[in-house]
Amino acid sequence: MSKVYLSYNNIISSLGFNSNSVVNKIHEGGSGLTKIHDTSILPNPFYSSLINAPHLEAAFSKITLKKDYTKLEKMMITSLHDTITQSGIEVNNEKVGLIISTTKGNIDALDTNNPFPENRSYLHELAHTITAHFGFKNKAITVSNACVSGILAIAIAKRYIQQKIYDHVFVVGGDLVTEFILSGFNSFQALSEAPCKPYDKNRTGINIGEIAASTLITKNNAKLAPEAVEILGEGSCNDANHISGPSRTGEGLYRSIQSAMTQANVSHQDIDYISAHGTATMYNDEMEAIAFNRHHLENVPVNSLKGYFGHTLGASGLVETIIGAHSLYNNTLYPSLGFEDIGVTQPINIITKTTPQPLHTFLKTASGFGGCNTAVIFKKHIH
């Protein structure tokens, strides 16, 4: 079976509009989270990382002068434009696929005050807009599987290449910070009123952030990005336990990691770094610590990147994987921002400062509502 790689990539975020500038900001310890008090979105103040609208307009206007794109579409198109340009791949080709990862898409179009018509909230409309903008020959595949969507989209791309349907798949993920999302998480009492602190004993919940990210998944190893990684194995297993709370035993995540390790033919000793989900809710972080311990991964350096952007929903798994690939390329572990004192009952090795270290292989995990979990193992490509 041919090898499959994650190659060119882009991140549109509060920390910058390309992957290198975002990773440099993380290297310097910068966070994109700021306090926001906007009662049109939420009655109480909240922390979030928002994409600067004038910056987005400026970047988008270099791509097209066409109007009638939503903010999310502008974010996703700007990101994907950069990735496609870097790759040099012609997308009007039957062997080139497009996967879109989002939880809520243009959900703000449901709001009667939103200038766009309600039908823009259909995810297939979002997919059509992006497909048409770039002229992809194939219809997009949209994955909406809660908070694992971004990392699952990478696994799906690999699977399409394995089935010989596509040679190259572009993956673009994005979600917005909206009243819809914040009011919902707030009704769960899951939102923190301070910057989130994944795995910390004083953690008080999540921040929601917005990002668009994109990458090329390809079987062609002739022209890969410097930071390219090989996708060794993946798994996406359900907890079969609860629709809005993670399993107390981490069963679905445990099985996802097992599935990925078996396919990748690696053991816990081969994993140099874990990019975990780490939402900073009590139950999620605890569940992850349990699942990692069940796999004897407690000594492997681990971080959550939620302290930099908050939880970016359908983009999170994708952006965190991209940063993981850069982490391997830079041979540098980045700190789990917000962490001070261990706040989970099982030992895990949280990264507390930027640390140069030889890195070869990393595990990316995510978990979400509906009991879903995904784990994917990546290995540095040696050029």
Place this chain on the structure above:
Amino acid sequence: MHDNKSYISSFCRIKNNHVTLNGDTVFSKEGTYSEFIKSAYKNLDIKYPKFFKMDRLSKLAFIAANVVLNHENVTPEQEENIAIVFSNKASSLDSDRTHQTSIQNKENYYPSPAVFVYTLPNICIGEISIKYKLYSENSFFIFDNFNAKHLLTYANNLLDTKKADKVLCGWVEYDGNNYDALLYLVGNKGKTEHNTTEINTLYNS
């Protein structure tokens, strides 16, 4: 490239106030969707009180999955590796609209976690996984139309890579007053070949 031959062993369709199993009607009742699906639940003797807390999309997927999995003698007591691959057009927009109504007016603001949790299409997969103890591969996809080729490709990958022994595939759509579910089970046994022609035949019948 698909290595081993796979088959569709059974299928359930729910639309137009009818529940059918392998083409035969197992339940029908005139009336609204709410009346119909509640009667189907009682008539099929499912006995699972969590059903009443589910949103309309989850109820639809849950009943269709029950009809197929019961027919296949799948039980929570005997664990099986059955993946779930669902798709639709409207995602969770039915519950999304309910949540939006609860926040639209600041003078009448009542967002609720019981509604919000259903504003994701894959929650219905979670409901089925909990009932049948399926700790298996699962994913929800959105397309503008029924996409047999996608369902075939993805199910074949899960079978070929031994991620799953069987795959419960299909389409579960609830939008406005329109509903339609087609779920079918794919594995290494059955009479119907697993290919796009057969899948489309099921959908178009």
